[in-house]
Amino acid sequence: MTIDTSAVPDETGHFGPFGGRFAPEALMAALDELTREFETAKRDPGFVAELDGLLAGYAGRPSLLTEARRFSEHAGARVLLKREDLNHTGSHKINNVLGQALLTRRMGKSRVIAETGAGQHGVATATAAALLGLECTVYMGEVDTERQALNVARMRMLGAEVVPVRTGSRTLKDACNEAFRDWVASVGHTHYCIGSVMGPHPFPMMVRDFQRIIGEEARRQCLELTGALPDAVVACVGGGSNAIGAFHAFVPDESVRLYGFEAGGDGVDTGRHAATLVGGSLGVIHGMRTYLLQDDDGQTQETHSISAGLDYPGVGPEHSWLRDSGRAEYREITDAEAMEAFALLCRTEGIIPAIESAHALAGALKVGAELGPDATVVVCLSGRGDKDMHTAAGFFGLVPEGAGE
């Protein structure tokens, strides 16, 4: 099946029935301005050269494609790791943030705000803000500030103000609400640097375009290394930016299967999970129409994941579209499966992955077993695991009770 990705989103930001712009009228002028500015910037050789220069000379692109020989033995297929963990700040988030920070400056705005779950996007935003001399405020659910204390310190070190959000479930979705509230009041001089392929148009399209470099590099690198396209591309999906970035270049390649792995938490049937595409229904959240975890009244359900970065009840609208069109397949990985894969990568490859990325690795073990030894599976290793050591050490009982509290 071939899907024409140039057709989505349409001019109003719709991916079929998904996406769009469900936002307060107060933001419409800023969303229009951002859409215009992004369209002009991506055709401006000066902007493109500056972004490419930062990606190569600051973020460390292209990132490596690492042959994971010992991990492959466990997967039962040839696994190649797209090493977004090697980017400056330790995840794929920097790709998007550098682009949006340059746009912020281009629009003559002096401040960026961001929401963050695990802190990867917050750290990346604080970094880009420091680099370009922008003021920076990061909203983070109070629960997440506790489980990701090191990243909070990192953001503050970089000069950002970190605001713990105490409303609602005190996690990523509430940080998003708070960032929108800030933006409505400050939109004249502030850009909301959304961290995933979500939110009102043009964010899902713009963030995808800043992240598509992941898949473009991986496609080229895989051809160079193996002489062929991979049989599958695997990524974790919370909001879904690393996955869209990894998938996008492969969407027209009919032979390449695309797999997104969501946070299954304690298991989708327990209700304690964040697997939106597996267990959700159609709705509107944070400015977009997409799949959503909600109750019978359309109230957002509380989510659970061992990974703060995946602990989100929505998903980028392009994923909803890829799911319904059948081009990509989405499944869930439980906390326990993710942590098993986390440990396996550490022991077989000497790489400590982010817990988000460990969901993709656990997925690769399943996909590898299904596709067999002749298959090549590219896994997007979206981030490194330093930030998650506290959680992992607790999970595996590697620190005495209460240590590091």
Added chain:
Amino acid sequence: MSVRSAYDKARAEDRAALVGYLPAGFPTFDGAVEAAKAMVDAGCDVIEIGLPYTDPMMDGPTIQDAVHQALVGGVRVADVFRTVEAVAATGAPTLVMTYWNPVDHYGVDAFARDLASAGGTGLITPDLTPEEGGAWLEASDGHGLDRVFLVALSSTDERIETITGACRGFVYAASLMGVTGARNALDTGAPRLVERTREIIARSGAELPVGLGLGVGNGAQAAEVAGFADGVIVGSAYIRRLLDAPDLASGVAGVRALTEELAAGVRKGR
């Protein structure tokens, strides 16, 4: 009575209409009904019943607190319709203010049908603009309901034209760039926004009142707004009275006293 006739009645009395907001289920189901009835009794012309939602993106801490309490208290969409029914029985036009997802999830036409059958007159939709509102435009036509979209200080003339063209009942002008919550001072751009909106409505040959909300909290501000807008919309200040009261009876008394102050304000403004 329709929202439009409530505005017309106020105009005939040479004053602005007073529009009061309370979320259903806050502080309790019965408490919300009692407080809303007190608002009608003491001089509110139009009542907005908020549908408590888990992700109130446009709301400040006061309304967030109230809707959180309502949700913890177990309020459901069916309770919102029951609240509307009880308040509409007073004769005051009663609208529902809601984020879009609960309506979308309920089914847009079913929501319109059940709202109309509860005696509600329409919806105010802070995160739905006419561009995404096709299903709602159709359902509101089908069930004869008002649809109130918002215009903002940042809206272009083109957008104001689109928005006012889609509105029925009245237009909600957001007086400041920010979330709900009483403020000490109103944005100086508010009168100009109302003036622009009126000019654009007049140019299209239509007639539609313009209510102004966000930040209005006392009689003096109500008088100030009544000097240039057709309606004065108050929400957070009402909730504050109920949040700060030691019990429901004194909360409702506070709501009544605030209504009297605001009702006097809208009569002083002209």
